[in-house]
Every structure is written in C-alpha cells, then in structure tokens.
Amino acid sequence: MRMSYHSHILTVCSFVVIFFISFVSIDTTMPVMAEENSIQHPLSVKVVLQRKYLDGEISEEIILEKATSIGEIVEMYSDWILLDHNKESIVFQRKVDDISPLLKTNGYFGITGDGIFSIFNGRPGSNDIIQSFFQLDVEKLESRKHDELMEGIRIESKDQYLEVLKIYETYSKIEKK
Numbered sequence: 001m002r003m004s005y006h007s008h009i010l011t012v013c014s015f016v017v018i019f020f021i022s023f024v025s026i027d028t029t030m031p032v033m034a035e036e037n038s039i040q041h042p043l044s045v046k047v048v049l050q051r052k053y054l055d056g057e058i059s060e061e062i063i064l065e066k067a068t069s070i071g072e073i074v075e076m077y078s079d080w081i082l083l084d085h086n087k088e089s090i091v092f093q094r095k096v097d098d099i100s101p102l103l104k105t106n107g108y109f110g111i112t113g114d115g116i117f118s119i120f121n122g123r124p125g126s127n128d129i130i131q132s133f134f135q136l137d138v139e140k141l142e143s144r145k146h147d148e149l150m151e152g153i154r155i156e157s158k159d160q161y162l163e164v165l166k167i168y169e170t171y172s173k174i175e176k177k
Contacts, residue, residue, distance in 0.1 A: 057100035108152035
C-alpha cells in the first residue's frame with residue numbers, strides 16, 4: 001500500500017513538473033512570438049498616380065507611401081487601375097472624364113501648314129502641337145472655318161472640346177485605298 005501511495009505522489013509530482021515546464025516554455029516563447037509579429041518593418045514605396053484625360057494628356061503625381069506590404073498599398077488605391085509595380089515603385093492610373101488642365105489653360109484647336117487638325121499649346125503657328133487628329137479636306141472647308149482654325153479656337157471646356165472635334169471631323173479627308 002505504501003508503494004501505491006508513493007507512486008501516486010510521484011505521478012502527481014511528475015504532472016506538476018511537466019505542467020510547470022510547459023507553462024514556463026509557453027510563458028517564455030509567447031512574448032517572443034508576439035514581439036516578432038508586431039515588429040513589422042514598413043516598406044517605403046514610390047507610388048505614381050497617373051491621370052489620363054479625354055484629350056490623351058497624362059499627368060503624374062508621385063507620392064512616397066509607407067506600408068507593411070504591397071497588397072496594403074494596392075488596397076489603399078483600390079479605385080485606381082494597377083498598371084505596373086516593382087520593388088521601388090507602383091504605377092496606378094485613373095481615367096478622368098474631362099480635358100486636361102493644360103488644355104483648359106492654354107489649349108487651342110488649329111490647323112498645321114499641311115492641313116492636319118491639331119491641338120496647340122498656345123495659338124496655332126507656335127509649332128507646339130499637343131495632339132494631332134486627322135487630315136482636313138481644306139477644299140471642303142468653308143473660308144470662315146479655315147480662318148477660325150488659322151487664328152485658333154480656344155478650348156474652354158470638355159463639352160466645347162467634344163463639339164469642335166465633332167464639327168471638324170466632318171471635314172476630314174478620308175483616304176481611299
């Protein structure tokens with residue numbers, strides 16, 4: 001009987017020692033794991049935000065973002081289209097349903113010397129062409145409209161931009177093959 005009592009005490013002590021060892025083991029490893037999970041080195045990534053306007057102009061804004069992952073940055077700009085990314089930078093783009101600030105500030109429709117319907121940065125003749133559209137059939141063009149294009153038609157709004165394009169498109173030279 002004495003052996004059984006002794007055996008019982010030994011078993012209880014063994015459980016206490018095992019429990020204590022496992023408790024100490026958990027106690028010492030838990031803070032380390034928690035510390036490892038909470039210490040995250042933020043990434044510093046160059047984010048390029050491109051805005052593409054109706055007139056084809058693309059403006060860029062560059063921002064330095066800090067995040068714990070590329071996925072976090074992509075989530076921050078979820079309403080943008082992801083174009084490209086690497087370790088140093090991420091490029092997003094958004095289409096803007098308007099004309100660019102450049103056109104609003106200094107854009108003019110006009111005609112080049114060889115009859116190409118174009119947009120100029122400043123009045124036509126400055127040779128600072130922003131965008132070319134199509135060849136105009138100058139012979140079909142009314143003299144008043146030709147004079148307007150030579151002088152330059154100031155671009156003031158999206159609606160006016162679309163209207164002028166539509167009007168002068170009817171005078172485009174269609175090449176026959």
